[in-house]
Amino acid sequence: MNFALILLILLLVSGAIWAVDAFVLRKRRPADAKDPWWVEYGASFFPVILIVFMLRSFLVEPFKIPSGSMIPTLQVGDFILVNKYTYGIRLPVINRKIIDINSPQRGDVMVFRYPEDPSLDYIKRVIGVPGDVIAYQNKKLTINGEPVPTTRVDDYLHPERLYYSRQFTEKIDAAQYQALNDADAPPYIPGPAQFPNRELCSYNAAGVVCTVPPGHYFVMGDNRDNSRDSRFWGFVPEQNIVGKAFFIWLNFSDFSRIGSFR
Structure with missing residues (x-):
């Protein structure tokens, strides 16, 4: 709708x-x-x-988190606010930018229209900006040949499904956040789509390496083994950007989460 x-x-x-x-x-x-x-x-x-x-x-638009792809940063049921002007002023409905302000930065949590079905809004973390070479090999992330600083912390317990994921603190530029992966999940990317600029990505048994084309962004979920993102369906075009997520304003299951996300 x-x-x-x-x-x-x-x-x-x-x-x-x-x-x-x-x-x-x-x-x-x-x-x-x-x-x-x-x-x-x-x-x-x-x-x-x-x-x-x-x-x-x-100015701002509310969204509800429908899936666990951004756990632990965002939980299913979080109601968030999205800054609509930080990446530029866009005309409503057609989403055409008329005033340029800022561009997405690595580490931003961004809402965008899903490239395969623009009627759907997705939320992921920006990992690569135009020109970057992103490698996710054996569940280790590098940007332009430099490993992303990563520190292992306590395992994360998924409260509803009662299993543990390995948890890491990652730092990309000014952004620091927690990311998860599952020890029993394979590193390769099963069944990637035939997306635009697919020739800029190479897949192997260890994962994927992509060069981000001009005017596009490479995004991933923080819950790495439970997120369909740029590794599977490609790059986010600039014209699909909705805004930057910045605040949790409600969660009916856990009121302590209000205001917990910046």
Whole structure:
């Protein structure tokens, strides 16, 4: 469901009702006449819809985390806020950038439209920016030939499934975060898709090596063996970017998570 398009249609309809009533119909009604119900509702909803539309399109947008691909950073059921302007001002619905501000940086947690189905929003961590050579070999990550600094910490217990994953602290540029992998999961990438710029990736028994093309980004989930990401379906085009995730504002199962993500 394209909520932005639905919101735009509601805005245009309610705005048209408000404008026609304000500039035409109101002048024709007797001073003591009651507004028709369709005018009353349409005109009263217009400013509310306008505020919601502007906030959601240009400032912040809420999302709910549907899967465990970003555990432990983000949990299933987290409601997050996404900064819509940090990567530039975009026109709603068509998602075309009109003002350039910043570009995604390595380590950012980014929301984007899934390249294979742009009606779906995905969230992953930016690992590679244009021109980077990303290698994920035997579950070790390198960027431009330099190993990403990694420290083993206590294993992570998945509370709902009651099993442990190996947990590491990784540091990419200014971002430091926890990442997981499973000891019994193979390092190779099973069944990668035939995506655009597929020739820039090479697959082997140890994993994958990719060169990020201009205008694209390489993203991965923090829960490495339970995430379908750029290793499987390729690069994220710049025009698919939605914004940068920055805040957990609600989790009905665990209120202590509110505000725990930056």
